[in-house]
Amino acid sequence: MNLNKNNDQGQFLDYLNHWVAGLPVVGFAELCPQPTKAVIICVDMINGFCHAGPLASPRVKQIIQPILALLKGGHRGGITQILLTQDSHEPEAVEFGAFPPHCIRGTNEAETIPEIKQLPFHPEMVLLEKNSIHSGLNTGLNAWLAQHPELDTFILVGDCTDLCIYQLAMHLRLDANAHQLNRRVVIPADCVDTYDIDVEAASAIGAMPHPGGILHKIFLYHMALNAIEIVATIQVKNEVSNELI
Numbered sequence: 001m002n003l004n005k006n007n008d009q010g011q012f013l014d015y016l017n018h019w020v021a022g023l024p025v026v027g028f029a030e031l032c033p034q035p036t037k038a039v040i041i042c043v044d045m046i047n048g049f050c051h052a053g054p055l056a057s058p059r060v061k062q063i064i065q066p067i068l069a070l071l072k073g074g075h076r077g078g079i080t081q082i083l084l085t086q087d088s089h090e091p092e093a094v095e096f097g098a099f100p101p102h103c104i105r106g107t108n109e110a111e112t113i114p115e116i117k118q119l120p121f122h123p124e125m126v127l128l129e130k131n132s133i134h135s136g137l138n139t140g141l142n143a144w145l146a147q148h149p150e151l152d153t154f155i156l157v158g159d160c161t162d163l164c165i166y167q168l169a170m171h172l173r174l175d176a177n178a179h180q181l182n183r184r185v186v187i188p189a190d191c192v193d194t195y196d197i198d199v200e201a202a203s204a205i206g207a208m209p210h211p212g213g214i215l216h217k218i219f220l221y222h223m224a225l226n227a228i229e230i231v232a233t234i235q236v237k238n239e240v241s242n243e244l245i
Contacts, residue, residue, distance in 0.1 A: 013214075020217050023189055023232035028077050031186065031234060032153055035078030039151050040071060042125075043135060043158030043165055045116055046086050048109030049195075054100040057195035059212050060159040064115050066190045066233070067157045073236020074155070075121050081151065082121075084112060085139065085168065088129035095132055105129070133163045136171040145175075153184045155234070157191035162219040165192050169228050186229040189220055 032038040047053070050061045071082065087103035088110045089095065096102075103110040116122060128139045135141055145151070154172050156165055169185050176183035196212030203209075224230045 016217050016221055019221060020189065023230055025233050025235060026231050028073055028234055028236045031155075032074075032077065032079065035074070036080060037150055038074075038079050038153040038155065039081040039083055039148070040074050040079055040155045040157065041083045041085060041135070041168065042067065042071070042116070043085050043156065043168060044087055044160070045084070045113050045158050046103060046109065047111050047113055048087065048103035048107075049159050050113050053102050053109040055102045055195065057159070057193075057212075059193045059196055063157075063159070063191055063193050064113065066188075068115055068119070070155075070157060070188065070191055070234055070236060071116070071119060073234075075119075077236065080124070081148065082125045083141075083144070084116075084125050084127045085130055085135035085141065085164075086110065086112065086127065087131075089131055093131055133167055134171065135164065135168040136175075152182055153186065155186050155188070157188065159192065160194035161192045161216045162194050166219050166223060169223050170226065173223075173226055173228050184229060186231065186234075187220070187223065188231050188234045190233045192216075192220075194219075 045064070045067060047056075049055055049057060050064060075082070088105040089101075089103055091101075091104055093101070093104075111117075112122075112127070116125075126144070128135065128141055128144070130137070130139045132138075156169055156172075158165060165187065169187060172183065172185045175181070176185075194212045194216050195210060197207060197210040199209045201207075220230050
């Protein structure tokens with residue numbers, strides 16, 4: 001056994017926990033001084049990941065309220081662009097070789113969660129359906145981005161941190177790098193999460209273990225390594241008291 005190696009891993013995990021605990025809190029006005037140049041992209045907040053189906057997760061369900069607060073505060077603050085990218089799979093989706101069948105087009109699982117549908121400005125949101133974990137492949141996202149060259153701040157929320165959020169964040173960041181674009185990609189950690197399957201449960205169903213807590217933190221860290229801005233939360237004003245929340 002390489003004791004030094006194990007010690008290095010332990011030190012890193014301690015560092016990782018300390019890093020996540022120390023993520024900054026930013027105010028909406030500070031982050032978006034020109035809100036018409038910002039967009040919130042909400043990924044996969046649909047019934048099949050929150051409320052029902054084989055991939056519904058209590059960890060994902062718990063980010064609904066922080067996301068709703070950010071959507072409402074961002075809209076009040078002047079953000080006019082809110083994009084929903086959502087699984088809407090073909091019945092025989094190739095992706096089902098890696099995940100159980102889920103969020104098939106036309107089913108309740110593929111529907112936006114009712115909590116978002118009930119927002120009065122929901123009809124203003126743009127919906128892009130996707131057939132993979134990547135929001136930029138065969139979705140129309142790149143064409144939409146080309147139609148909105150004024151956007152320079154991209155706030156990502158939803159699930160899963162290590163899958164669809166990661167793929168979208170890296171797509172936006174690397175596209176900006178490749179084309180010399182001045183673009184901020186920002187992820188509030190309280191508005192993203194991933195699912196959890198422990199080793200025992202995974203063995204029982206023949207799946208791969210997926211420790212949600214550690215993977216959530218590691219992928220936040222990995223995105224930060226790539227100049228994606230990770231913050232603890234984005235403070236918005238309370239719609240009643242006008243105080244920051």
